[in-house]
Amino acid sequence: MAEARDANLGLWRNCQATTTAAPPTTLARTTTPPAAVAPTTRSTVAVATPCTAAVSNTSPTRNATVTVRISSDYPSATASATAHYKTTDTTNESATDSSGNASIAFRISSATPGYRVIIDVTVAGTSRCQTSFTPVG
Numbered sequence: 001m002a003e004a005r006d007a008n009l010g011l012w013r014n015c016q017a018t019t020t021a022a023p024p025t026t027l028a029r030t031t032t033p034p035a036a037v038a039p040t041t042r043s044t045v046a047v048a049t050p051c052t053a054a055v056s057n058t059s060p061t062r063n064a065t066v067t068v069r070i071s072s073d074y075p076s077a078t079a080s081a082t083a084h085y086k087t088t089d090t091t092n093e094s095a096t097d098s099s100g101n102a103s104i105a106f107r108i109s110s111a112t113p114g115y116r117v118i119i120d121v122t123v124a125g126t127s128r129c130q131t132s133f134t135p136v137g
Contacts (some may be wrong), residue, residue, distance in 0.1 A: 027105040077124035
């Protein structure tokens with residue numbers, strides 16, 4: 001029985017020598033509890049409150065003035081409106097009042113009859129809305 005034990009001890013020493021000759025491998029283990037891990041499915045994104053815009057006349061004649069009426073949740077903020085005519089773009093600005101409302105006027109001169117003029121409105125640099133008019137002959 002002593003011979004068997006000595007033989008097993010010899011095998012163990014051979015394995016130990018082989019294992020210790022190679023550099024040890026370290027496995028990283030996370031010990032942070034799951035509750036401390038930040039959620040990866042949620043993100044915080046600033047969402048702009050939408051504005052509304054409407055024109056005073058959807059079918060103006062030559063040289064008419066069209067007023068864009070704007071409503072938003074941004075009091076005392078800059079409001080800008082860009083009218084996209086067939087051959088040019090025109091931007092006008094105003095400030096909203098204490099209720100977040102503003103009016104911006106456009107003199108349409110000789111805008112192309114039948115061409116729909118889109119007006120893009122921005123309030124406080126983030127809130128966006130749109131309206132339009134189509135000049136008549």
